Amino acid sequence: MRRQVRLQALLLAAVVLSSAAFYTLLYCFDNKYTAALPGGYGYNVLQDDPDDVAFLVDGWEYYPGQLLSPADFDHGVTPDLYTYIGKYPNFSAHLGTPYGVATYRLTLENGGDPVELALYLPELLCAGRVYINGVLAGEQGSLEPYAPRVMDGTYALAVNKSAEIIIQCANYTHYYSGMYYPPAVGSLGAISRMLTIRQIVYGFLCFTALAISLFHLLQWLLGRDKLARWMGGLSLFFALRVSYPFIRALGIPSIRPLYALEDVCGNAVVLCAILLAGELSGCAGRKYHRRGAVPAAAGLCLFTVLFPLFILPYAPIFINSYGILLFVWKLGAGLYLLFLSGHALSQDTRLGHYLLCAAGFYGLSVAASVVTANHFEPFCGAWLEEYGGYTLVIGFAAQMIRRSVLLTQENRRLTLHLQEEVDRKTHSMSILLTERRELLANLLHDLKNPLAALRNYAELVRSGNIALDQETAEYLNALSDRVEAVGDRFDLLQDFSRGERWMFSPEDICLNDLLRQFYAANCPDMELSGLEFRLRLPGENLYIRGNQDRLRTALENLCYNALSFTPPDGTVTLGLAQEPPYAVITVQDTGCGIAPEDLPHVFAYV
Numbered sequence: 001m002r003r004q005v006r007l008q009a010l011l012l013a014a015v016v017l018s019s020a021a022f023y024t025l026l027y028c029f030d031n032k033y034t035a036a037l038p039g040g041y042g043y044n045v046l047q048d049d050p051d052d053v054a055f056l057v058d059g060w061e062y063y064p065g066q067l068l069s070p071a072d073f074d075h076g077v078t079p080d081l082y083t084y085i086g087k088y089p090n091f092s093a094h095l096g097t098p099y100g101v102a103t104y105r106l107t108l109e110n111g112g113d114p115v116e117l118a119l120y121l122p123e124l125l126c127a128g129r130v131y132i133n134g135v136l137a138g139e140q141g142s143l144e145p146y147a148p149r150v151m152d153g154t155y156a157l158a159v160n161k162s163a164e165i166i167i168q169c170a171n172y173t174h175y176y177s178g179m180y181y182p183p184a185v186g187s188l189g190a191i192s193r194m195l196t197i198r199q200i201v202y203g204f205l206c207f208t209a210l211a212i213s214l215f216h217l218l219q220w221l222l223g224r225d226k227l228a229r230w231m232g233g234l235s236l237f238f239a240l241r242v243s244y245p246f247i248r249a250l251g252i253p254s255i256r257p258l259y260a261l262e263d264v265c266g267n268a269v270v271l272c273a274i275l276l277a278g279e280l281s282g283c284a285g286r287k288y289h290r291r292g293a294v295p296a297a298a299g300l301c302l303f304t305v306l307f308p309l310f311i312l313p314y315a316p317i318f319i320n321s322y323g324i325l326l327f328v329w330k331l332g333a334g335l336y337l338l339f340l341s342g343h344a345l346s347q348d349t350r351l352g353h354y355l356l357c358a359a360g361f362y363g364l365s366v367a368a369s370v371v372t373a374n375h376f377e378p379f380c381g382a383w384l385e386e387y388g389g390y391t392l393v394i395g396f397a398a399q400m401i402r403r404s405v406l407l408t409q410e411n412r413r414l415t416l417h418l419q420e421e422v423d424r425k426t427h428s429m430s431i432l433l434t435e436r437r438e439l440l441a442n443l444l445h446d447l448k449n450p451l452a453a454l455r456n457y458a459e460l461v462r463s464g465n466i467a468l469d470q471e472t473a474e475y476l477n478a479l480s481d482r483v484e485a486v487g488d489r490f491d492l493l494q495d496f497s498r499g500e501r502w503m504f505s506p507e508d509i510c511l512n513d514l515l516r517q518f519y520a521a522n523c524p525d526m527e528l529s530g531l532e533f534r535l536r537l538p539g540e541n542l543y544i545r546g547n548q549d550r551l552r553t554a555l556e557n558l559c560y561n562a563l564s565f566t567p568p569d570g571t572v573t574l575g576l577a578q579e580p581p582y583a584v585i586t587v588q589d590t591g592c593g594i595a596p597e598d599l600p601h602v603f604a605y606v
Helices: 002-029 070-074 188-223 226-241 244-250 255-281 287-311 316-346 352-371 384-463 470-497 511-528 548-564 596-601
Strands: 043-045 060-064 100-109 115-121 127-132 135-140 153-159 162-171 184-186 507-510 532-536 543-546 571-579 582-589
Touching: 002 352, 002 384, 070 162, 115 127, 115 188, 127 153, 135 153, 153 162, 184 188, 188 226, 188 244, 188 384, 226 255, 226 384, 244 255, 255 287, 255 316, 255 352, 255 384, 287 316, 316 352, 352 384, 507 511, 507 548, 511 532, 511 548, 511 571, 511 582, 543 548, 548 571, 548 582
Parallel strands: 043 100, 532 571
Antiparallel strands: 060 100, 100 162, 115 153, 115 184, 127 135, 127 162, 507 543, 571 582
């Protein structure tokens, strides 16, 4: 146990250190806030190389509740508030509600030669208008009348000694408001390269997850493996979650459904991860998992559909609480996944290491997202939480691969042991059959001696010139015939005891003659019990191909079975009839018969 705990601690420490190193690299080299232009209140200063993309983060004049145009500023409007982009997720801090309007203004100063740049403006939440040097450069959606639109925009920016940027925003639909993502400036080529790299990163995350999803969903359809279904769902929901850069490029006007889709997909990833981790860790049947974690995750998925679509439009005051709830839930889900991985390792589950790494990285990514809020935003890559979600996809995919390998190895082991067990059982059965054959051979040998003596005595009486009346002579002949028949049966049993199978060659049989002979041989035995034995034959001879001995044995079984259930004054009739194309032999008695309720079951096991 101590060794397991030590191994778990070392593995978790490795996950923490590697995650910290990865996040530090992202923070330093893929962060708009560390690539921001220098400046002060109301202005930023351009750097020398326009091919280096820089970001307009600090120093923005902020006018909440006002839509100000360049003409307003010409009349001497002065700012009361400065902010950096990302500081306020919505207008609640100044307007008391996330819904409303605001204006942002920044002067871009240039100490060098005039330069032609591009201004890249990520999505304005949720409608905006952009003025550059007093001229309307473009709109995202419509401010008047209000018509939001999910889109990014790139605008030409000529900077001589300075350039003025004014951005008007309005929001009445979404829980984020205004300009939440810092704009970028640089040459058109530099902006294009940045956006291309970003599209490649998100394309890689989205389409690899989609490929993993299709593979596991197909596997589920073929094998109905619930783990493959949940793995396919996890990957599919993640792929949908990170597809928003491509949706923005299309300029989709449907705001609330799109953001509801993002939220529900993010929480569906967590739900599928909890379901998978519960099965792989052996906690799926535990009450806290089955009645606690899984319903909570499913409830959050439903809530993230209902809130943006049906609650947010009428109760925007709960928007900030909604954001806090989502962060707390994702952090708690990461801790719960870590708990499941710890349980898997304590049970010596071979998949626990994969689960610990995936859950640890995801939990730390959510925590890092909270810690670095308003201080980190990638410009080429993905958000920290998205890397954490992708780690869940890859981690669980590795678990599924490892699980398949383990199942294959286990199947091979079971197949090998099964073959060994079959060989052992076959050997035991061979020994048992050999012993039974020997026992049967010895028994038959012992029984044939008194049978031979009985045959000899009958022959001695017949050849001893003993005066016998006709009836006694017939009984003696019948006795001799029965002794011969029993002897034939013993010969067959001896062949069986030696492991020989009897091959009967078919022959032409006249059923009329066969039944007459059978009747004559068995009539004394049948009538000795006090009943009447009758024979009923058709006028013409009927022929078949078969084996007389086997047929005679079957008739004996039927007739003597009828004898057992027929009273002494009854009748047993052996008959033959033709029902083309068949010849039908019947054995009919006047006994008690078979109960009607038992008749359907007579041949149930044939």
